[in-house]
Amino acid sequence: MNIAIIGAGFTGLSVAYRLLQSGHNVTIFEKDPQPGGLAIGYQEKGWEWTMEAFYHHWFTNDASILGLAEELNFPVIIKRPKTSSLIDGKIYQLDSPRTLLSFAKLSFSERVQMGVVLAFLRFNPFWRPLEKVSATKFLSKTVGKNAYELLWKPLLMSKFGKYTESISLAWFWARIVKRTTNLAYPKGGFLRFAQHLAKVIQKKGGSIQYNVSVENISEKNGKVSLGKQGTFNKVIVTLPSFAFLKLAPSLPSDYQKSLMQLKGLGAVVVIMRLKRPFFTDGTYWLNVCEPGAPILAVVEHTNFMDSKHYNNEHLIYLGHYLPKEHTYFSLSAEDLLKTLDPFLRRLNPEYNKSLIGLKKFSVPFAQPIIPINYSRQVPSMITPFQNVYLANIQQVYPWDRGTNYAVELGEQVAGVIMKK
Ligand SMILES: Cc1cc2nc3c(=O)[nH]c(=O)nc-3n(C[C@H](O)[C@H](O)[C@H](O)COP(=O)(O)OP(=O)(O)OC[C@H]3O[C@@H](n4cnc5c(N)ncnc54)[C@H](O)[C@@H]3O)c2cc1C
Numbered sequence: 001m002n003i004a005i006i007g008a009g010f011t012g013l014s015v016a017y018r019l020l021q022s023g024h025n026v027t028i029f030e031k032d033p034q035p036g037g038l039a040i041g042y043q044e045k046g047w048e049w050t051m052e053a054f055y056h057h058w059f060t061n062d063a064s065i066l067g068l069a070e071e072l073n074f075p076v077i078i079k080r081p082k083t084s085s086l087i088d089g090k091i092y093q094l095d096s097p098r099t100l101l102s103f104a105k106l107s108f109s110e111r112v113q114m115g116v117v118l119a120f121l122r123f124n125p126f127w128r129p130l131e132k133v134s135a136t137k138f139l140s141k142t143v144g145k146n147a148y149e150l151l152w153k154p155l156l157m158s159k160f161g162k163y164t165e166s167i168s169l170a171w172f173w174a175r176i177v178k179r180t181t182n183l184a185y186p187k188g189g190f191l192r193f194a195q196h197l198a199k200v201i202q203k204k205g206g207s208i209q210y211n212v213s214v215e216n217i218s219e220k221n222g223k224v225s226l227g228k229q230g231t232f233n234k235v236i237v238t239l240p241s242f243a244f245l246k247l248a249p250s251l252p253s254d255y256q257k258s259l260m261q262l263k264g265l266g267a268v269v270v271i272m273r274l275k276r277p278f279f280t281d282g283t284y285w286l287n288v289c290e291p292g293a294p295i296l297a298v299v300e301h302t303n304f305m306d307s308k309h310y311n312n313e314h315l316i317y318l319g320h321y322l323p324k325e326h327t328y329f330s331l332s333a334e335d336l337l338k339t340l341d342p343f344l345r346r347l348n349p350e351y352n353k354s355l356i357g358l359k360k361f362s363v364p365f366a367q368p369i370i371p372i373n374y375s376r377q378v379p380s381m382i383t384p385f386q387n388v389y390l391a392n393i394q395q396v397y398p399w400d401r402g403t404n405y406a407v408e409l410g411e412q413v414a415g416v417i418m419k420k
Pocket of ligand 1: 009010212319404
């Protein structure tokens with residue numbers, strides 16, 4: 001069968017790899033010059049490794065992608081970096097039961113109460129009943145007033161803004177269940193891993209056409225046309241649902257309506273290259289738990305992966321999830337840094353003295369909104385076009401998006417096609 005895949009992110013690459021293993025002809029069309037999608041990386045002059053445009057790591061229980069790396073003999077590094085939270089202007093390491101139990105902003109009984117609730121979520125395998133309740137309602141009633149107001153409410157509000165109240169407890173459950181204190185990272189960066197997988201695909205006879213943006217999808221007599229890119233027996237679309245609709249305007253209107261109900265946030269990231277570390281306490285990831293803070297997270301990548309791979313530079317992400325209309329999307333990296341500067345100076349008054357470079361990345365759809373009872377809304381892989389399949393970031397429920405689930409999804413959609 002002649003199969004086309006739109007998108008060379010980890011879903012597209014994984015489905016291509018599996019379909020080639022079972023003898024199909026596969027062509028991937030990718031609008032960017034490199035594979036990797038949302039996990040794409042780049043490399044500055046003098047760097048030995050690549051780094052992601054948007055901060056990325058794996059949890060050590062991300063079995064699908066770690067299994068794929070092993071299958072492909074790709075080296076993976078496992079480390080225990082420090083994750084902290086900024087609360088009332090102070091940084092607290094909060095990334096394990098031990099650090100939670102010594103969190104001085106809560107009384108001993110409040111810490112125990114929060115620990116019991118988090119343990120209940122972590123060890124409860126039944127997520128379905130949880131999806132009926134909102135995360136804010138559950139947490140505000142169970143973890144204790146102080147823990148909710150200091151930690152969870154500001155975090156949820158900064159991440160989800162106007163959607164906060166609608167976020168399902170199942171989403172929160174998935175975050176708690178998946179978190180591991182050790183984190184994993186592909187040696188050389190996610191771009192290197194994606195390039196390696198792309199090479200394997202090409203060696204197996206698959207074709208990857210970069211810098212090709214598919215503009216139209218239509219179906220006639222069971223054959224799928226991608227306009228200039230030709231006609232195929234089957235097509236797999238790995239783009240977010242709203243982008244799929246733009247390419248296929250002849251899809252039935254009730255289907256279009258159902259996909260348009262799915263909401264999401266974009267992401268904006270500024271990457272600072274510094275001569276000296278930003279954090280003095282070795283923090284890799286800082287959650288900003290401050291209502292009204294101009295940013296959600298400060299991530300010092302080189303407190304996870306050694307700065308020697310990046311010409312001894314110290315690399316810091318300043319990240320936020322925002323609706324795509326937000327002004328941050330249209331600001332230059334320099335202007336956005338000016339906006340963030342008063343906040344950053346509170347964390348490190350001298351950071352800008354060692355600033356040697358600045359880059360900004362943004363994407364209009366990065367974080368699906370998972371409301372109450374999302375299982376009723378998850379789009380199917382089967383679409384109204386008989387031979388067009390949808391496999392995207394909005395289908396990995398109850399899990400949150402991630403390259404691990406992109407690999408899983410790729411394997412699932414390959415399975416659906418091979419059964420037909
Ligand atoms: C800020 C941020 C932080 C993240 N952190 C992590 C993390 O720590 N760990 C983790 O595992 N995951 C993380 N993720 C999530 C992860 O990146 C995604 O879940 C995963 O990469 C999705 O892969 P995908 O292939 O499904 O989609 P995508 O990566 O979106 O791939 C879709 C591809 O389609 C291409 N495309 C779009 N339109 C067209 C067109 N018309 N024609 C041809 N090609 C087209 C795009 O260029 C893209 O390459 C993060 C994401 C973001 C944004």
